[in-house]
Amino acid sequence: MRAEIVQVTPLSLGQDGDGVPAERVLPGAGMLPVLPALRDLLPGGGLRRGSVVATGRWGLLCLALAAGASAAGAWCAVTGLPQLGVVAAADAGLDPGRLLLIAEPGNSWPQVVASLLDGCEIVLLCPPDRPSAQVRRKLEAAIRRYEGVLVVAGDWEGAQTRLLVARQEWTGMGAGHGRLRARKVQVVADGRGAWSRPRARWLWLPGPDGSVTAVAEGVAGGVPAAAADGTDGSDWARGTGEAGVSWRGANAG
Amino acid sequence: MRAARSAAQGVPRSAPRRVLVVCCPDWPAAAQDQSGRPGARAFEQVISAVEEFCPRVEVIRPGICAIGARGPARYFGGEAELARKITEAVTGRGFGCQVGIADGLFAARLAALAGLPVVVVAPGGTAAFLAPYPVITLESPELDDLLPALGITTLGEFAALPAAEVANRFGTRGARAHRLARGHDPRPLVPRPPRADLSVQIEFDPPAEQSEPVVFAAKMLAAKMHSRLADGGLACVRVQVQAVCEDGREITRLWRHDGLLSALAVAERVRWQLDGWRTGQGDQAGQAGQAGQGSQGRETGDGIRAGGITLLRLTPDQLVRAGGRQLGLWGDAVPSDRVARAALRVQAMLGHGAVQCPVVAGGRSPADQVLLVPFSDTGTPLLPADRPWPGRIPAPAPATVYPAPVPARVTDDSGAVVTVTGRAQASALPARLWLWLPPDVGGGRSGGGRSGGGRSGGGWSGGGWSDGGRSGGGRSLAVISWAGPWPVTERWWDLASSRRQARFQLVTEDGSAWLAVVQDGHWLIEASYD
Numbered sequence: 001m002r003a004e005i006v007q008v009t010p011l012s013l014g015q016d017g018d019g020v021p022a023e024r025v026l027p028g029a030g031m032l033p034v035l036p037a038l039r040d041l042l043p044g045g046g047l048r049r050g051s052v053v054a055t056g057r058w059g060l061l062c063l064a065l066a067a068g069a070s071a072a073g074a075w076c077a078v079t080g081l082p083q084l085g086v087v088a089a090a091d092a093g094l095d096p097g098r099l100l101l102i103a104e105p106g107n108s109w110p111q112v113v114a115s116l117l118d119g120c121e122i123v124l125l126c127p128p129d130r131p132s133a134q135v136r137r138k139l140e141a142a143i144r145r146y147e148g149v150l151v152v153a154g155d156w157e158g159a160q161t162r163l164l165v166a167r168q169e170w171t172g173m174g175a176g177h178g179r180l181r182a183r184k185v186q187v188v189a190d191g192r193g194a195w196s197r198p199r200a201r202w203l204w205l206p207g208p209d210g211s212v213t214a215v216a217e218g219v220a221g222g223v224p225a226a227a228a229d230g231t232d233g234s235d236w237a238r239g240t241g242e243a244g245v246s247w248r249g250a251n252a253g
Numbered sequence: 254m255r256a257a258r259s260a261a262q263g264v265p266r267s268a269p270r271r272v273l274v275v276c277c278p279d280w281p282a283a284a285q286d287q288s289g290r291p292g293a294r295a296f297e298q299v300i301s302a303v304e305e306f307c308p309r310v311e312v313i314r315p316g317i318c319a320i321g322a323r324g325p326a327r328y329f330g331g332e333a334e335l336a337r338k339i340t341e342a343v344t345g346r347g348f349g350c351q352v353g354i355a356d357g358l359f360a361a362r363l364a365a366l367a368g369l370p371v372v373v374v375a376p377g378g379t380a381a382f383l384a385p386y387p388v389i390t391l392e393s394p395e396l397d398d399l400l401p402a403l404g405i406t407t408l409g410e411f412a413a414l415p416a417a418e419v420a421n422r423f424g425t426r427g428a429r430a431h432r433l434a435r436g437h438d439p440r441p442l443v444p445r446p447p448r449a450d451l452s453v454q455i456e457f458d459p460p461a462e463q464s465e466p467v468v469f470a471a472k473m474l475a476a477k478m479h480s481r482l483a484d485g486g487l488a489c490v491r492v493q494v495q496a497v498c499e500d501g502r503e504i505t506r507l508w509r510h511d512g513l514l515s516a517l518a519v520a521e522r523v524r525w526q527l528d529g530w531r532t533g534q535g536d537q538a539g540q541a542g543q544a545g546q547g548s549q550g551r552e553t554g555d556g557i558r559a560g561g562i563t564l565l566r567l568t569p570d571q572l573v574r575a576g577g578r579q580l581g582l583w584g585d586a587v588p589s590d591r592v593a594r595a596a597l598r599v600q601a602m603l604g605h606g607a608v609q610c611p612v613v614a615g616g617r618s619p620a621d622q623v624l625l626v627p628f629s630d631t632g633t634p635l636l637p638a639d640r641p642w643p644g645r646i647p648a649p650a651p652a653t654v655y656p657a658p659v660p661a662r663v664t665d666d667s668g669a670v671v672t673v674t675g676r677a678q679a680s681a682l683p684a685r686l687w688l689w690l691p692p693d694v695g696g697g698r699s700g701g702g703r704s705g706g707g708r709s710g711g712g713w714s715g716g717g718w719s720d721g722g723r724s725g726g727g728r729s730l731a732v733i734s735w736a737g738p739w740p741v742t743e744r745w746w747d748l749a750s751s752r753r754q755a756r757f758q759l760v761t762e763d764g765s766a767w768l769a770v771v772q773d774g775h776w777l778i779e780a781s782y783d
Contacts, residue, residue, distance in 0.1 A: 059783045060652035075592045085780065086611040086623040087650035100596055100628060101609040103656075112599050119595025168764040170782070173734045175682065179647055180736070180758050180766050180782060206649040 032121055032149055034068035035093060037203050037214040041189040042161060047122070047151075050144040054152045054159035058126055060088060060205055061165055061187065062153045064212040066122045067093030069149075074098070074121035079105050079113060081126045081153060091210025110135045117148040126153040133157075161191040166200065172208075182208045184215055270438070271332070271376070273322035273354045274313075275303055275339060276365035299350075302342045306335065319361065322354050336371040355379055357438030363390065379436030384409025391430045396423065408434040451485070452568035453478045460499045460561030464531075467496070467562050468524045474567050475519035482569060489569030494523050496530075497564040504530045507570060507605065508597075519567065525601035527562075596628040613638050617645045617741055619654045619768065619780045644741050646756065651768055651780035658777035661769060662687040663732070663757070673755040673771055677740040686761055686769070687727040688778065730761035738771070 031046035039045040047053060047069065055062050058081060066076045067089075075098045078084055082103035090096050100120065105112040109128055116123050131139070140158055143150050152159065166188045172181025185205045190198040202215035277299060296315045303310050306329065307320040322332060329335040336352040343350035353364025355374035360383055364372035374382045386408045388400045405411050411419075412434040420428040432438075453474045461467045471494075482488060492510045497503050508514075508522045596608045609625040614634030616622050622645075624634040663671045665681035672680045737757030744751045754772040756779075761767065766782035 058653065063652060075589075077595075082656045083653045085619060085650055085652045085654040086613065087619065088652040090613060091648065091650055096611045096613055099611055100592075101611060101625060102599060102603070102607055103609070104603075104607065106603060108602060112602060115595050115598040115602070117595075118598075119589075119592040165783075168783075170734075170760045170764070170766050173736050173758060173760060175734055176679070176736065178734075178736055180649065180760070182649070183766070183782070206652075208649065210649040 032069040032074060033072050035064060035212050036068075037201075037212050038064060038068070038187075040214075041163060041187060041199065041201055043191060043193075047149040048160065049121075049147040049149060051160040052140065052143065052150045052152060052156050052158060053161045053163065054154065054156040056155065056162065056164045058083075058153035059165060060092065060212075061163060061185075062124055062151055063089045063092045063094060064203075064205060065151050065163070066124055067212065069122055070094040070098055075100065075119065076122045076124060077102065077116040077120040078124045079116065079126070080109060080128050081124065088206065088210060092206065092212055110139055113139060113150070114142040117142050117146040117150070120148065122149050122151060124151045124153065159191075161189060163187055163189050165205075168205075182206065271322040271326065271354060271356060272319055272358050272361040272438075273325070273332075273336065273339070273352060274317060274319045274358070274361040274365040275299065275343065276351045276353070276362070277316045277343070277348050278351055278366070278368075279349045298346050299343055299348055302346055303339060305342060306339055313358075313362070317362065317365070319358055322361075326354075332373050333371065336373060340370055355382065356436060359383075359433050359438060360436060380409075380412060383434060383436055384412065388434075391433060393426060393430045395426060396430055399423075412436075451478065451481050451487075451489075451572070452566055453481070454564060454566035456564050457562055460563045462561040464524060464527045467527060467565055468520050471523035471565060471567070472516050472520035474565065475514075475516035478519075478567050478569060479516060482572075483575070485572075486575055487569075487572045488575035490571035490573060491569075492519060492522075493566075493568040493570050494519075494526055495564075495566040495568065496523075496527065496562050497566075499561050499563050506601075510569070522597065522601070523565070525598055529601035600628065615640050615642050617642050617743065618770075619646060619651050620656075622650075623654075644739065646768065649782070651782045653781040653783060655778065655780060658770070658779050660689040661776045661778045662727070663759070663769060663771075663776050670774070670776070671771075672774060673738045673740070677738055677755060679738055679757075683732045683735050683757065683759065686730045686732055686759055686767065688730070689727045730763060730765075732759050733762055734760045737769075 030049050031044055032049060034042060034046050042053075047065065053065060055065070063084075070076045071093045076094060077100040079102045081101075084101065086096055086099070089099065100116070102112060102116070105128065107128075109125075110131065113123055113125055136156070136158060139150070150156075164187065165185050167186040169184045170180055170182075171184065172178050182204050183206060184202060186200050186202050187205070188198050188200045190196060204211075204213045204215055207213050277296075296312070296318075300310055300312060300318055303318060303320060307325045310318050310320055312318045322335065326332040326335045329338055332354045336354055340350050340352055351365050351368070351370055351372075353361045353367065353372045353374070355361040355364045355372075356376060356379040360374055360379045363383065363386060364374050384407060387406060388408060388411055389397050390408065391397075391411075400406070400411060405414075411431065414431070416428065416431055416435075419431040423430070455470045455474055457466070457470070461470075475492075478492075489510050491507045492514070493505060493507050495503060495505045504526060506526050508519075508526075510519075514522075599608050606627045608628040610628055612624040612626060612634055614622055614624045615636035615638045621636060622638070663683045664685050664687065665671055666684045667681075668685075669681065671683050674680060735757055738755035739757075740753075740755045742751075742753045745753070752772065754770045757769045757771070759767045759769055767778050768780040768782070770777050770779050
């Protein structure tokens with residue numbers, strides 16, 4: 001069943017040492033790779049096949065969770081989220097070419113999710129209604145059978161892992177000047193068993209270019225604005241200059 | 254382009270085309286016998302007789318068809334000889350026949366209707382041939398009365414008028430009629446290659462109650478359809494599966510084919526279609542049963558409700574030449590069979606358009622920057638992504654792009670709505686953001702709180718803003734930082750789609766970041782960065 005992944009990235013078979021480690025994780029190790037920034041937060045350093053990850057609410061964190069596996073060749077289906085920002089998903093690392101969007105799964109969403117799990121490694125779900133315990137058990141059985149991963153943008157009672165955005169702080173913008181550049185978030189993970197002790201990490205979610213990275217230790221506690229501004233402030237100024245747009249807003253007064 | 258091409262090939266652009274028209278003079282009578290459609294169908298026999306001489310036939314209406322005469326005439330030994338042979342072939346099938354050959358369709362048609370078996374108007378003699386005809390043959394209602402009133406009764410007299418004067422006096426239609434009268438055709442012949450009926454069907458008697466026999470028959474039908482297509486060197490882009498039930502209902506759905514599906518794969522799609530339909534029927538039956546009307550619903554074990562299938566038809570749609578398909582060597586995200594199967598199953602459940610693949614497009618607003626195409630279709634964005642889009646929203650991109658912008662209001666400290674002046678200045682400092690998230694948007698949007706506000710335990714506590722959005726009225730958040738306005742004037746040349754907006758980025762007290770747009774004094778939230 002895992003053979004398709006190998007076909008998607010045929011070169012990964014030949015590469016032994018220098019390839020992305022994630023690609024070796026993909027076929028059959030029981031784990032789907034995640035972005036490096038998220039490895040510390042997840043038991044085993046990846047998404048365990050057959051498990052459910054709940055994220056509390058819809059947000060960029062859901063996309064970031066799926067990004068690592070998508071970049072490594074997995075297909076990702078997104079269900080019940082018509083508001084998904086595809087550009088943000090692509091910036092976070094998801095491959096739009098391996099994305100299936102089912103905006104309105106309707107009342108039969110459990111069947112839709114089960115069908116999707118048959119084909120896609122990751123299904124990102126925002127349940128239109130609260131599933132009954134029976135529906136949940138059936139879906140969990142399907143997830144285990146197809147060895148997929150369900151990322152729930154919401155709560156899921158039997159979830160093996162939960163990731164929540166505990167704190168967030170946008171940088172780059174003042175009262176009438178600047179623009180949004182990056183968001184520093186504190187993601188708290190907890191789960192069952194050995195992972196039941198919550199652990200927290202600071203992430204750039206998104207970073208200045210839309211990617212998701214870990215906040216360097218030095219700035220973890222302090223105000224990170226300087227780091228973000230330094231990276232691409234000139235970029236933006238140059239971009240507007242080229243475009244001949246003269247509305248850069250210094251009109252706070 | 255056509256003119257340029259023919260000029261490049263050494264054909265003078267103005268060379269009139271020789272056209273041969275075959276006319277069955279007694280056709281209206283024959284059509285009346287059999288009332289309309291059968292008459293049109295009988296004309297197929299005439300067309301097939303003419304196709305023996307030239308495969309590209311333009312049917313003008315039942316009873317009259319036309320071919321280009323130049324090639325066949327050279328092959329069959331001259332125009333008169335060609336006309337004689339066609340007459341023989343058509344009369345041999347039991348139809349009356351008259352043939353006319355002339356420069357252009359209009360003259361050839363008149364020649365065919367002249368009452369003689371064969372009329373050949375010599376090249377260049379078209380104007381002289383047309384001259385004695387009355388102006389009514391132009392079939393132009395405006396000119397029918399006007400020209401005789403001006404003393405012009407024949408096409409020759411009309412053609413003698415200066416073209417510029419005719420255009421001045423009678424306008425475009427008059428100029429067109431004048432061209433006809435002078436022997437110039439207003440349009441080239443548009444012959445079509447023969448279209449065979451490639452659909453295949455099977456009837457079930459007694460009606461098939463179960464899916465299995467239908468799927469089995471579908472496999473056989475698909476094999477037949479594929480062999481017919483292959484005979485013609487064709488492939489179909491899509492295949493239409495149509496199933497008719499005993500009670501007259503039809504289930505019709507188009508499936509992507511691209512010449513890639515095996516007979517088994519087509520049969521599998523038939524099964525999904527029937528299964529998906531059955532699921533929908535099951536739901537309806539349940540509702541009807543609750544209402545006490547589900548008397549005729551009888552669910553069979555594996556198959557079809559309410560009567561069974563009486564007819565299954567497969568029709569190839571959008572025929573193209575079978576040229577094989579070249580995939581990228583690598584780098585293309587080719588859906589594996591497993592993914593395609595899952596996606597097609599969901600399409601069978603929810604409809605073809607329900608499963609979408611995103612294509613990154615260009616544009617300024619976040620909603621423009623993606624094009625959603627149904628799975629297995631191909632779409633090319635109208636707005637290419639690789640162009641500079643001055644004024645586009647800078648990175649990072651918002652993670653939440655509302656399908657319909659959310660009504661909002663931004664006020665200053667005193668509660669007055671912030672506006673943007675013509676010089677792109679905000680009228681006041683934004684202090685509060687009021688949001689009107691509709692209940693379904695708020696509930697479906699975030700995991701937090703979709704069925705009851707009281708439930709806010711552990712995992713749901715991250716919800717925050719949507720809990721308030723669900724409360725019905727607007728919800729207000731203090732703005733702690735903001736940037737803008739960034740005015741955008743798009744498509745000002747097009748009244749229907751022109752937009753004049755100013756965008757703001759706002760960060761509110763709960764740490765959320767918003768992309769707001771003000772247009773015509775109304776505030777909308779286009780996207781959220783969370």
